Amino acid sequence: MVNKRRRLNYILRLLLVFLGMHVVWYVAYLLVHHPMLPSPLEVYQAMGHLGGRDIVLNVGYSLMRIFAGVLLALIVGLLIGLLMGRSALWNKLLDPVVYLTYPVPKIALLPVVMLFFGLGETSKILMIMLILLFQIIISVRDGVKAIPANTYDVLTSIGAGPGQKFWHVTLPGALSVILSTIRISLGTAISVLFFTEIYGTEHGMGFFIMDAWLRLDYPQMYAGILLFSLVGFVLFLLVDLLDYRFMKWRR
Template sequence: MKKRSVLDNIIYILVGFVLFNIIWFVCAELLQLKALPLPLDVYSGFGKALDNDIAGHLSASLSRVCIGLIISLMIAVLLGMSMGYNKKVNRLLGPLLYFTYPIPKLALLPIVMILFGVGESSKIIIIVLIIVFQLILSIRDAVLGIPKDDYGVLISLKASNIDRMRHITFPAILPEILSSLRVSLGIAMSALFFTETFGTDKGLGFYITDSWMRLDYIQMYFGIFTLSLAGFFIFLVLDIVESYTCKWKKL
């Protein structure tokens, strides 16, 4: 059954990739624009992309996103669980969270760059600001949504708070955490592209913008494709993590 499921997922991904390329091919043939090359023309630019150090740009972008995800997750688990477990903490941080959450985080980019410079720190901070608020809210609501009766057995056995978190809380909120990470990932990749157009010569955002400025549309599209592929693989990793850590959901 597990092999069958993996095969179905591979077929599902391949069908989506083929359909995407068919739509792309049809649009390119109909419009006949230099700014919209055929898929095969873009894929044939792989060799030139390697010469342009696309691997180095990909590594820089993945590093920033992964560090941002890890920092956001650590902050969100700490604050979200504190707010979910403690009403006083929730009353204290709740209004601040609701006030700051709707603020467009990209609008804070000039402030972040002034305070932290145009280097790596500002790029990672923006990614964290975009992801962390949604994660905090999701974790807090997930903790609050756990029925009190679920803790009954452990309470009767006089289990410690750590045991309650390990056996009840974490398994219950993990699906919500992973779902929030998926939603946030797309926004984070968009923010990454924007931040990489400032103060750096490494990253897929820089690669795409640089190719566009040089009217090298083949490499521009190859950079976009690579950025999309990076986001897809992180998304896939989250799916794999969920399949192994949330097996109980399939019961």
């Protein structure tokens, strides 16, 4: 009963913020009074006129690139982070590499990645992976190192093997920080995806928004921005759902 009430209150707060943002938008529309800022009603009408195939195609391409980039970052980042967290030798060897490359602004690498991998899907997915990779490595390493050693001792005393220790202690400890890192980094990854979709593609929300802007179709441009924002919001909810499903011990 308490959990249901909390969820209801959370949904109500989201709706209030959503309505408040639209009120601010409408006031700005009245003050600016220019075609470059259409009213919320015009934008939603433009969204209603979009073909279902166009929406599915553009949103589908963007989601595919995001999921592929996140999956690659998770696989590589989890392996390296676990290795650094469990081995003092590997942490000593890889720590300088991570700290020297992490501060490099990843968006500045976009021309380099496109030079080496072209304008196709590979460069777009790699850019998303690069955004998330180093944060996952550092978070997983720190999360694993923060697990008390006596936790493993308890499992050893009851005869648990390395696989059981990994599954019941190391992975939950790493998963907690992974989900927090993805939640923080997802907005940046989506922003980078927007830039990558401007080049060498005919599908994706970034392409859709820029195409509408170049055609001076401002209602459709804002409709694309709203759809892109909805994609980000759904991904945030998905991370929260994974957190709720796998991190029950934190509650």
